[in-house]
Amino acid sequence: MSPRYTDVVAALPATVPFVGPEQQERAMGRPFAARLGANESVFGPAPEAIAAMERAAAQVWKYGDAESFELRAELAALHGVGMENIVIGAGIDGLLGTLVRLLVAPGTPVVTSRGAYPTFNYHVAGSGGALHAVPYRDDAEDPDALLDAVRQTRAPLVYFCNPDNPMGSWHGAARVQAFIDALPEDTVLCLDEAYADFAPPDTLPAMDVSRPNVIRMRTFSKAHGMAGARIGYAIAHQDLIAAHARIRDHFGVNLVAQAGALASLRAPDWLAQVVAQVADARARMADIAAGNGLRALPSATNFVTIDCGRDGAHATAVRDGLVARGIFVRMPFAAPENRCIRVSAGRPEDLDAFAAALRETLRDLG
Amino acid sequence: MSPRYTDVVAALPATVPFVGPEQQERAMGRPFAARLGANESVFGPAPEAIAAMERAAAQVWKYGDAESFELRAELAALHGVGMENIVIGAGIDGLLGTLVRLLVAPGTPVVTSRGAYPTFNYHVAGSGGALHAVPYRDDAEDPDALLDAVRQTRAPLVYFCNPDNPMGSWHGAARVQAFIDALPEDTVLCLDEAYADFAPPDTLPAMDVSRPNVIRMRTFSKAHGMAGARIGYAIAHQDLIAAHARIRDHFGVNLVAQAGALASLRAPDWLAQVVAQVADARARMADIAAGNGLRALPSATNFVTIDCGRDGAHATAVRDGLVARGIFVRMPFAAPENRCIRVSAGRPEDLDAFAAALRETLRDLG
Known part of the structure; x- marks a missing residue:
């Protein structure tokens, strides 16, 4: 058996x-x-981040701060949002897992692009969701097709990566904002901005945490050079951030990673x-x-x-x-x-x- | 909305x-x-582990090995099991989360002790499971009561912590083995051995990975002094370990933590x-x-x-x-x-x- x-x-x-x-x-x-x-x-990683991680190594007998207070305070100031608008997670992979579990039960429709980030799809499958994948258009994600699929499936969650992985393409802020504005208010947009630091001006829409249904994911894995540290964050309306506390692994973020991320933010x-x-x-x-x-x-x-x-x-x-x-x-x-x-x-x-x-x-x- | x-x-x-x-x-x-x-x-942590983590800090631009190959090889040798019997996770908290998701859907009965590890209960609630908690007896977990509850509820999962947290009490290996032997073969025993390193002789039953339904959890958070590193492991039948690969966060274990854990194992x-x-x-x-x-x-x-x-x-x-x-x-x-x-x-x-x-x-x- x-x-x-x-x-x-x-x-x-x-x-x-x-x-x-x-x-x-x-x-x-x-x-x-x-x-x-x-x-x-x-x-x-930044030399300052390496030094901070070296210093933190001997402190690793302590669990990391479950609230990641200092890091969230620094990020809130950086992005002009409140600390209540930020949750820290074990990289975007970890944050995607939590978000999917908040919104996806067996049979729940979820929209993404065919060939987009497979770890998102993996999490959706792990919750039994029904993935609806629309094609890329001209080697870029297609907001119109995503929107159509959301409307047809009534999906509570749609994934959009900008700039895009694996194609490297991107949409301007105005196009992304128009997509956000057109989305049903009870469909959560997971806006994966792992590559935000490399994007040209006018790629990232303005931060607006008053929207209940947009969650933006950022990471220390790419430009900050800390992929192995497993640390990233999401920015959203405080209610959506608060919902994470129902299921997230509160003590799951490495103490050394928190120290390194904070130091990296302070080394622009x-x-x-x-x-x-x-x-x-x-x-x-x-x-x-x-x-x-x-x-x-x-x-x-x-x-x-x-x-x-x-x-x-x-x-x-x-x-x-x-x-x-x-x-x-x-x-x-x-x-x-x-x-x-x-x-x-x-x-x-x-x-x-x-x-x-x-x-x-x-x-x-x- | x-x-x-x-x-x-x-x-x-x-x-x-x-x-x-x-x-x-x-x-x-x-x-x-x-x-x-x-x-x-x-x-x-061990000075050797601190040194290994310091050395690894500059390498953190790499994702950690998703297979944790070296660490699993070392652990397999230590415990006399195969590498296919071991999965590495982000601490026992992370491993409990994955195990619960493997076995618990809304309404699934799960057995534990009243007042035992609340993070296990938290994960069960997060999957919508129905927790059945039996009382402690004489300040110790009560295997007989746990077994009765398993039989009555037909739970697919029972949690047992030995030595116990929060009471510090323990059962000898023979008693634990008798509990294992009496369990229905399709009820998985989550045997949380976070405190194994501190236990007196004859507390831990012999490793037996031929059983399909026993998973033993160990951590680097306690005796190894690496709570903030978020790294632990589970030992079980290879089929149960393999099932983790359906939903676990493959790249979720910090690279620095893997290096530190390996060094700590080599500093007995x-x-x-x-x-x-x-x-x-x-x-x-x-x-x-x-x-x-x-x-x-x-x-x-x-x-x-x-x-x-x-x-x-x-x-x-x-x-x-x-x-x-x-x-x-x-x-x-x-x-x-x-x-x-x-x-x-x-x-x-x-x-x-x-x-x-x-x-x-x-x-x-x-």
């Missing part, structure tokens, strides 16, 4: 939204030469410098793509999505060729976006390795 | 299983002089030294209690539960008197165990402060 899993769990496969690079390295028997697959910040020069290095890397990656007869899509993120010019099978072969040559990269999951590979911004030496491996891969593929 | 929360969530209060000491400090306007309320290890001398210091502290706390006309209950943990000799109102007054004097302690939630206060093992200076505050508190209470 086996355990009596819930009906939802019994119907689920054991799965993982992403295979981690360490697992690939173990399978290959050697480490990657360049780690450009998970949109981590190879530029690292580092963030600006990372954003500048990422912009340089994007330009170089576009050159590398062009030099190989490929096209880099415009990007408002810390990665570049490169159109390999043919179909998913071809892009998969390019991706596999890069991986086999020690370059960790990934690719979009859904057609026609899966004609592309996705490469995170790297240091010059990472991009040298990428350029060499891409040239060899394409030569071998003929 | 407000968001359309699930029926389960809509029926839940915003709550927190524990108010953190930082929140109390902010309310009081001053820090605690001794932090003895959350069964943290004031003795700190530190662990032994902490356990010895905890034993000394327990003896001293028993003396302090006796010197004030109170009785310390026997303990197999890193805390001592002190019988204040009267009712819950009196123990609450003692607890409040200690807190007002800067000593962070907690107390059991349910009668008649709430005639006690619960005090974590401290360094000599922590216990000096505790002794002085206890004397003053009892004097003022008359």
